[in-house]
Amino acid sequence: MPYLQIDSQKFLHNYQIILNTIAPKNPEKIAIVLKDNAYGHGLKQIAELAKRVKIQNAFVKNTYEALEIAPFFSYIAILYPHSLPYDSLFKEALQSPNIYFCAHSLESLKNYPKGTKIELKVDSGMHRNGIAKNTLNQAFKLIAQNALELKGIYTHNGFGDDFGSEFYTQNTEFLAIKEESLKLCAHYNLPRPRFHSLSSSGAFRAKDTQHDLQDDLFRIGIAFYGYLCQDSAFATLNLKPIAALFAQKISTLMLKSNARIGYHGVSTLKENIVSTYDIGYGDGLFRLREGMQVCSAEGFRILPRASMDCISIESAQEEVCVFNDARIFAQAFGTIPYEILSHLHAYIPKVII
Amino acid sequence: MPYLQIDSQKFLHNYQIILNTIAPKNPEKIAIVLKDNAYGHGLKQIAELAKRVKIQNAFVKNTYEALEIAPFFSYIAILYPHSLPYDSLFKEALQSPNIYFCAHSLESLKNYPKGTKIELKVDSGMHRNGIAKNTLNQAFKLIAQNALELKGIYTHNGFGDDFGSEFYTQNTEFLAIKEESLKLCAHYNLPRPRFHSLSSSGAFRAKDTQHDLQDDLFRIGIAFYGYLCQDSAFATLNLKPIAALFAQKISTLMLKSNARIGYHGVSTLKENIVSTYDIGYGDGLFRLREGMQVCSAEGFRILPRASMDCISIESAQEEVCVFNDARIFAQAFGTIPYEILSHLHAYIPKVII
Incomplete structure (x- = not known):
């Protein structure tokens, strides 16, 4: 989950x-x-x-x-x-x-x-x-x-x-x-x-x-x-984003590199492996669409188009960190971190560390 | 509400x-x-x-x-x-x-x-x-x-x-x-x-x-x-969007036309009246930002920037229909109606007619 x-x-x-x-x-x-x-x-x-x-x-x-x-x-x-x-x-x-x-x-x-x-x-x-x-x-x-x-x-x-x-x-x-x-x-x-x-x-x-x-x-x-x-005006304050969004692997496919992935096959694999992870725009995560380049916190490519309940990522890890700084998604969607975070549905479990 | x-x-x-x-x-x-x-x-x-x-x-x-x-x-x-x-x-x-x-x-x-x-x-x-x-x-x-x-x-x-x-x-x-x-x-x-x-x-x-x-x-x-x-391929099917999103007035201000409204005053009034309505991006509605032109179903201008809990609209009506066709918002945000609808938080009451 x-x-x-x-x-x-x-x-x-x-x-x-x-x-x-x-x-x-x-x-x-x-x-x-x-x-x-x-x-x-x-x-x-x-x-x-x-x-x-x-x-x-x-x-x-x-x-x-x-x-x-x-x-x-x-x-x-x-x-x-x-x-x-x-x-x-x-x-x-x-x-x-x-x-x-x-x-x-x-x-x-x-x-x-x-x-x-x-x-x-x-x-x-x-x-x-x-x-x-x-x-x-x-x-x-x-x-x-x-x-x-x-x-x-x-x-x-x-x-x-x-x-x-x-x-x-x-x-x-x-x-x-x-x-x-x-x-x-x-x-x-x-x-x-x-x-x-x-x-x-x-x-x-x-x-x-x-x-x-x-x-x-x-x-x-x-x-x-x-x-x-x-951010720039108060950058010296060094505030730290407290939330990191994680998702778990649903399934992995071994494919030829250059395989086309997802709806309309809009993304092309660079590696020969791709996995889906269990968060999508139905959970309130913003939907990556063609042309957008966003990576997970570990640097794995998230492949457009995102689905309602999952995202495809060029990774085989059991778990990925979708973001640990909402500004990455905010920038990709021309919005503010507040919106990225407040759209996430409340049922997503919270884990305090 | x-x-x-x-x-x-x-x-x-x-x-x-x-x-x-x-x-x-x-x-x-x-x-x-x-x-x-x-x-x-x-x-x-x-x-x-x-x-x-x-x-x-x-x-x-x-x-x-x-x-x-x-x-x-x-x-x-x-x-x-x-x-x-x-x-x-x-x-x-x-x-x-x-x-x-x-x-x-x-x-x-x-x-x-x-x-x-x-x-x-x-x-x-x-x-x-x-x-x-x-x-x-x-x-x-x-x-x-x-x-x-x-x-x-x-x-x-x-x-x-x-x-x-x-x-x-x-x-x-x-x-x-x-x-x-x-x-x-x-x-x-x-x-x-x-x-x-x-x-x-x-x-x-x-x-x-x-x-x-x-x-x-x-x-x-x-x-x-x-x-x-x-839509075009199956337009003759005449499917009808079943959901319409309504919001209620929070407050109304009488102002000079040309008054600047909201965060950073990015919108300028054409009329001399503006009201806030009780839905915002914190409810999962997509956040209108500067440059976007979206009207309510009745044709009232929704004024960027939208807030987390309310939107400003050039209207004095007690209630407005924010949309009765999610394609209007989908188009403004370069996305699909599925995303506009599935981001709405579950606590928003549903009224069957």
């Missing part, structure tokens, strides 16, 4: 880099983003690793994920609570003392029962999710009217990976949102919520500026898994 | 086309391929639809899938039994009277307990999975020695979508494999197994030739879901 090997030492290594770089004196400011099955790495497995380094705060996608890891953290925020049905799990999450519900719109504030713990998302210039700044007043009114507990106010800086000025413009805008929110808290006699705006790249980028002081929390996702979008 | 709507009428329509075209007088020859969560469409939901039209045979990926649908079919073959751990589910499947285990290598024949029901995969020229033809003798010897029950002998024709002669070469090779197998059955006093080699495109292509007579079964996957790889 295929499996995703998670290297706990590399996770701890990344944690130390993150801590030392962005919050050496405030480890409690480091929150881990575990949404989407921990970016495909295994929700519970990564939650356990995060618990080892005493991380208190986690962010997940939905109610299912929140309940799965509720015992591991002091506080869990559900970023997209309505992405699963309003069912018994949802109600259980509503009653959990350490689970917060993120709200992206005024409408969503109207539907929660009294006492629901809310994190309010505000748009600070990325123009994606969240309420507009000029509706903060209305949001506070709804929160007060419905007796919701306002636990946090946050935004997402969409320019952490870039080098333009928008990153600073957004941070400045969030400072203004923070100031206005604090006035509204005073007006409605609400306790001060936590404020956060920066994810991996942004937190690294903001270090040593006034902006890193404004936040109570840094939402660190991809850096824990060993990647950053703009 | 997002959901995948499955149109039962379209499924029945496709079934009629498949039946009328490839086996009008032998409906029992139509087997359905339900592997990989029914190509992302929902294993149990599609199994129920297949039961309505009295399909007796199904093919799945692993032991988990086989057990999930065991009550629905007379016979279920597990194409990749070792893609999940050898656990209690595996043992349960071994003891099920209607579950067959596909074997791709001589080695795999050595490990099954006495009486295991085997389908033997043989390479007929695609050079992917299965034993080589010249090892058939050894395979039969192992089957007899280990007292396995040989239920089927099959291959996969990798040229069904193409127009070269290899398709016929492979069919001829499988005929030779069949003849030799029947001799070996006689020699070892084994009952005649079933023979099958053709999937959707191959079965359509082979109709009215001698090759469609040689098989006891046609393994139909993608055609049931409304697609074929080479």
